[in-house]
Amino acid sequence: MPELPEVEVTRRSFAHAIENATVQAVRLGKPLRWPLGCDPDRLPGRRVRSVGRRGKYLLLQFDQGVLLVHLGMSGSLRFAPVLPAAGAHDHFDLVTTQGTLRLHDPRRFGAVVYVDSLADPVAHKLLGRLGPEPLSDAFDVTGFQARLKRHQSAIKSVLLAGEAVVGVGNIYASEALFLAGIRPTVAAARLSRTRVARLHAAIVKVLGQAVELGGSTLRDFSSASGQAGYFQLQTMVYGRAGLPCHVCASPVRLIKQGQRSTFYCATCQKP
């Protein structure tokens, strides 16, 4: 399940290789979350300028227009000079002079959307409400606390919503809250400045570390070059319900928050 680190690892794994390539063809498979938003025949001839990222969206910047790619829950990208024939779950191919970029996504929660520019209303609808990037200077304690103050709901749910900070998904939300010693059920607005600072540091640390380690393979994540990630070897609480906490040995608890699983240690994480 790709969260920000997986998306960033994917970006780094093919950004350089696809830069300056010219699009030759587009192949569409089954429908994804949203329609492409343009006639696929408009894309051949365009040149790939760069591959950026905003939250969990990859941004393929052409000399004219931008392709937004979201991996959803089960999506992964491959980029190689030659790829085998498309399988049942390969729903998008961008064939270029330097290789083919392919989206493989069994559950089809992912999306590939074309916009003429990031100022386009469609792009604004998808990207406009996103909070600051956690691994950039735009993510600071003061601003983070100000945004948390606006939400009375549980801090775990607020992190997932992506308005206070973008890119923290279900796995890393549990992990960051454990690192910060904060109970996931605490109302976001009630966190003290000290605890917000701890959470801020924890998010930066856990996401940064996950990027360094190549993302998570809790399901079957691999980068666009096929390299698996290693983060799953080091989760402190996620997926460890009933197992002893690595710090204090009390059993890790599992609760549901907004239909999502949350893992925490009742001893290490204070309400």
Add this chain to the structure above:
DNA sequence: AGAAAATCCTGGTGGC
């Protein structure tokens, strides 16, 4: 208005 629930989808798993 803000928060919770429903929704999309399919592979994997556990029970019988």
Add this chain to the structure above:
DNA sequence: TGCCACCAGGATTTTC
């Protein structure tokens, strides 16, 4: 072994 109910979850849409 087969069948089935159920779970996983990002982000939008709908309901409360």
